[in-house]
Amino acid sequence: MGMTADLILTNGTVCPAREADSIAINGDRILAVARSDEIGALAGEGTETIDLEGRPVLPGFIDAHVHLFDAGLREIGWRVDLSGLSRDETLAALREAVKSRGEGEWVIGEGWDESRWGEPRYLTRGDLDRAFPDSPLGAVRMDGHMIVLNRVGLRAASSLVPDHGSDLFDPGKGILREEAAWTLLERIEPDPSTLAEALSGAARLCHRLGVTSVHTMTKAWR
Structure with missing residues (x-):
């Protein structure tokens, strides 16, 4: 039957x-x-x-602009989801992630939005240096076009990211924009097994939301 x-x-x-x-x-x-x-x-x-x-x-829905691996890395917790958090909550979430990672291991948060905070000011290198002096750490703004790094992360980024000029790479503020930010995120991508797990996580997220087809904007990964 x-x-x-x-x-x-x-x-x-x-x-x-x-x-x-x-x-x-x-x-x-x-x-x-x-x-x-x-x-x-x-x-x-x-x-x-x-x-x-x-x-x-x-x-089913077709999403014509998706960053599939980015969503998957948040879904499995490899990147810290900072969406909707206050400034203090953002720093607290990153602090918990640092505790769970090995020494010297990158921590990347994603989704902070200063327009939702009482003081609409970007996160800065100073904020991250005070909270995280010893681990390489970056926090990607909600639009995905900018990442703020602490001192340790900035030192590592200087050897990973080509010189894109001061408009895209501002060491004083710890800010990388556009291609400089995206290049860094690609260079510190996790291992292939974690990427495969992220892809599965992103697929599960799509299914929960009724999305059955996607056009991913992500560049080719390993």
């Missing part, structure tokens, strides 16, 4: 536009997209049916 649906959505407008108006679902899997006069074959004794009354329904 074939699999039956837990849930049937019927009498809707299935996007992208097609003749089908119904979707049959079992658990976290779509069984079929079909016409309402066909979908009933997948109904069982316990199937819930919802009449959409013409409302639109999308079986």
